Amino acid sequence: NAGVMQNPRHLVRRRGQEARLRCSPMKGHSHVYWYRQLPEEGLKFMVYLQKENIIDESGMPKERFSAEFPKEGPSILRIQQVVRGDSAAYFCASSPEGRGGYTFGSGTRLTVV
Amino acid sequence: AQSVAQPEDQVNVAEGNPLTVKCTYSVSGNPYLFWYVQYPNRGLQFLLKYITGDNLVKGSYGFEAEFNKSQTSFHLKKPSALVSDSALYFCAVRDRGSGAGSYQLTFGKGTKLSVIP
Numbered sequence A: 001n002a003g004v005m006q007n008p009r010h011l012v013r014r015r016g017q018e019a020r021l022r023c024s025p026m027k028g029h030s031h032v033y034w035y036r037q038l039p040e041e042g043l044k045f046m047v048y049l050q051k052e053n054i055i056d057e058s059g060m061p062k063e064r065f066s067a068e069f070p071k072e073g074p075s076i077l078r079i080q081q082v083v084r085g086d087s088a089a090y091f092c093a094s095s096p097e098g099r100g101g102y103t104f105g106s107g108t109r110l111t112v113v
Numbered sequence B: 001a002q003s004v005a006q007p008e009d010q011v012n013v014a015e016g017n018p019l020t021v022k023c024t025y026s027v028s029g030n031p032y033l034f035w036y037v038q039y040p041n042r043g044l045q046f047l048l049k050y051i052t053g054d055n056l057v058k059g060s061y062g063f064e065a066e067f068n069k070s071q072t073s074f075h076l077k078k079p080s081a082l083v084s085d086s087a088l089y090f091c092a093v094r095d096r097g098s099g100a101g102s103y104q105l106t107f108g109k110g111t112k113l114s115v116i117p
Helices: none
Strands: A004-008 A011-013 A021-025 A031-037 A043-050 A054-057 A065-068 A073-077 A090-095 A108-112 B002-007 B010-014 B019-023 B022-025 B031-038 B046-051 B055-056 B062-069 B071-079 B087-095 B113-117
Touching: A004 A090, A021 A090, A021 A108, A031 A073, A031 B046, A043 A065, A043 A073, A073 A090, B002 B087, B010 B019, B019 B113, B022 B071, B022 B087, B031 B062, B031 B071, B046 B055, B046 B062, B071 B087
Parallel strands: A011 A108, B010 B113
Antiparallel strands: A004 A021, A021 A073, A031 A043, A031 A090, A043 A054, A065 A073, A090 A108, B002 B022, B019 B071, B031 B046, B031 B087, B055 B062, B062 B071, B087 B113
């Protein structure tokens, strides 16, 4: 069992470019959560998805950020027109059910230059 | 709304001494409580959780935590610290109810533990 796989591990983008972060949940897990960790802070909830459905996106910034979890393939967190303030570590977690135990991935560290 | 407080940004302890990392929480209902550890440039590793039952929870790598409902605390402890325990530790809470708090983990800001040889 490979666990929760996130790629890339590190991503550098220039201001104004798009960032795509991928998350493959653990086998058998159909619930995916994205969290953001800003420097010197704890993790903050962004979005909760099930296959083809966004359940709760209350933690997502209103503009430039979107997430999807298609029927086939990984969950994608997309950030359009990145700004320096988007620099952070983005973690994905998965669970077999909505209130089940989480397993976190190793994260994607986004640096905007 | 739920919240977690980790009052110490950093804890220093000598190798072999007992360690405590403090955590207090606030939820509207009954909590699930978690401790995670993060090593530099790594993801979060699960240490232990409180669901129900015995207030003293034992977890990975010799860590344990005590749930205290009256003080709304869930302090992490280890009887004898190792240099390899040096890392960033996060406390997290989830509500047992049916709303958004039931699946969202709310994290504290983290406590950096340094174990001095």
